Amino acid sequence: QITLRESGPTLVKPTQTLTLTCTFSGFSLSANGEAVGWIRQPPEKALEWLGVIYWDDSERYSPSLENRLTITKDTSKNHVVFTMTSMSPVDTGTYFCAHRKVGVTHCFDSWGLGTLVTVSS
């Protein structure tokens, strides 16, 4: 059974950097084909894909945000770390990490519960 859990600060100040950790179990991110993505959802709004990291260390980011985003992995700890720089109030929302369904290229089959991040001074 695959599980994921996001952790990190619930409140960040404008201009600060957000760092979130996704701790997972049930798969190894060093195994061929595995990937973990990050998605966010402002209150009462749509899902927005942020980025993904693959088993081979390659990363892809949303074109509109890629200059602010970094995703790294620590396969020994089953962690994925997400950072977003220059936070502003419009970045307020719930941030999810999710597992990509193996064998199906672009589908997230398991999601963490999400963590609500508020950006405010």
Next chain:
Amino acid sequence: NFMLTQPLSVSESPGKTVTISCTRSSGNIAANYVQWYQQRPDSPPTNVIYEDDQRPSGVPDRFSGSIDRSSNSASLTISGLKTEDEADYHCQSYDISTHSWVFGGGTRLTVL
């Protein structure tokens, strides 16, 4: 780049059938698979359809997906509606030109 457009809301009565559309703004809807996710209040999304029309194990066969090349759209159909189906539904596809995952705006289904 393309966008996926969904109706903001749909409503239907229990026992009836509802269809939610997801229209691709440019490029061929069939070029990349479409996925559908159900999101109940205060919960994360769960996948109910992948690769246009495939159901993950555990998803009832009341849920089905399809694509329509003529309207360049994908559809999620839920038959025999139950009150537990009341949720937000999100479509998602992949933009190969930017290597980006694209979500639709989400549709709120009310079962009344």
